[in-house]
Amino acid sequence: MAGRIRRIEEKVQLVLTALDQINVEAASREAGVPPSTLRDDLKKVKKALPEVLASRKRGPEPKNRVADSTAKRSKxxxxxxxxxxxxxxxxxxxxxxxxxxxxxxxxxxxxxxxxxxxxxxxxxxxxxxxxxxxxxxxxxxxxxxxxxxxxxxxxxxxxxxxxxxxxxxxxxxxxxxxxxxxxxxxxxxxxxxxxxxxxxSQCRQAVAHFLMFDETFPKMARRAYSLGVTICEHGLIRSVCCVTRKARDIPAQLHQTVGGHFRPTHFLTDLDVMYNKLMRDAGLNLIHLRDVVHLIRQIVRLFDDAVRKVTLDTPKGLPLKERKKQHKLKRRLLRKRLRPMLILVFKAFSPGYESVCVLMLEGVLSQLEDSAFIIQTVSVRRLAQRLRRFVKKHGHAINLSLRLSVEQGTPTTTNALESKNSIFKP
Structure with missing residues (x-):
């Protein structure tokens, strides 16, 4: 009967009947294989008949079977x-x-x-x-x-x-x-x-000989605070303290920092005149050295101040515009005359001239005092006087700092400390 649904047992029985009609000896002789091999293969086929003859939907399998299984698993x-x-x-x-x-x-x-x-x-x-x-x-x-x-x-x-x-x-x-x-x-x-x-800090550490100190002023919540920061030449932050009164807090910080494993011999700071006194108040007897960068800046300020405060003798009755013009011209000429000396100052602090740095500064000073080299105006004489006081005050410290940098590789600037200051700024 066409279109009827056959059971799986009926399908298997019909196929088994058809398989039994096969002449195994003749088929094996024609294929060139032993009859036992062909019989074993037929047994395997007979065992798999129920699975092979099971009813399935016609056409290819759906592609979203993996997605369906995933959806079922998620449910x-x-x-x-x-x-x-x-x-x-x-x-x-x-x-x-x-x-x-x-x-x-x-x-x-x-x-x-x-x-x-x-x-x-x-x-x-x-x-x-x-x-x-x-x-x-x-x-x-x-x-x-x-x-x-x-x-x-x-x-x-x-x-x-x-x-x-x-x-x-x-x-x-x-x-x-x-x-x-x-x-x-x-x-x-x-x-x-x-x-x-x-x-x-309780562990063994490299021997440090330099105590570098500086103040930083971070602004937090619309208010500026003063922080005292101390480090050694190895870049290790030794202490940080909030400074409200310099005469009390800085000596206490320095006294607390030095001791135990840290016993420096040199004190490196900028040109603040109070630092030496504060170090003495802390009970420390260290060799006070100044930052070379700040020393160069101070010399540049002296030269700029001499150019800015140049005087001009003008006859009476000269218009104000002409007086300003002559004053500006005199400043320009003086700056041009002082520029070679300032270049010599920079050269004195450059690498390779450590042993003759102070001698080169004294040479610049002798040029400023020589009337044959430069006209001895009031501003030039004032510059020479201030530069002489500067060399007399810091000459020994400059020689010592540069000599230690050459012999032992110690720092001459507080750049490492200045870079640490940015950590405390929000």
């Missing part, structure tokens, strides 16, 4: 029973959250949202976290950990300000972080680092 993964009370769990609406997984892996390219299904127990009302919610929560925690590491690295290693760190995080991840979070994070990490440094 089975939904919570059915409350782990607390054993009650029935039902769906309780959906909500959108940031796709933290994409944001963690792709940065600013992954700022998207994902739909989360809420499940709640009907008996106790407890919300059951789904797999997707747990995955997003873990990715969110990992994202914040990564942002915190970036902020700490930028703050303490790259020495970026809080605002720049906020801009960097927003550029990398496409999501801004508050300034308060970065400040609290850096403060917390700084406290932990301070405790670690306190333990490290």
């Amino acid at each position: 089975t993964e939904e919570p059915r029973v409350c782990p607390e009370c054993g009650g029935k769990v039902t769906k309780n609406g959906t909500y959108w959250v940031l796709n933290w997984v994409l944001m963690l892996t792709m940065g600013w390219m992954g700022v998207q949202k994902v739909l989360i299904q809420r499940h709640r127990c009907k008996k106790c009302g407890k919300e059951i976290a789904s797999r997707e919610r747990v995955r997003q929560a873990e990715a969110r925690y990992a994202w914040w950990q990564q942002v915190n590491r970036l902020a700490v690295l930028s703050r303490f290693k790259l020495r970026l300000s809080v605002r720049l760190i906020q801009t960097l995080v927003e550029f990398v991840y496409g999501r801004s972080v508050s300034v308060g979070h970065i400040q609290r994070l850096t403060h917390r990490v700084g406290k932990r680092a301070e405790a670690v440094l306190a333990r490290l």
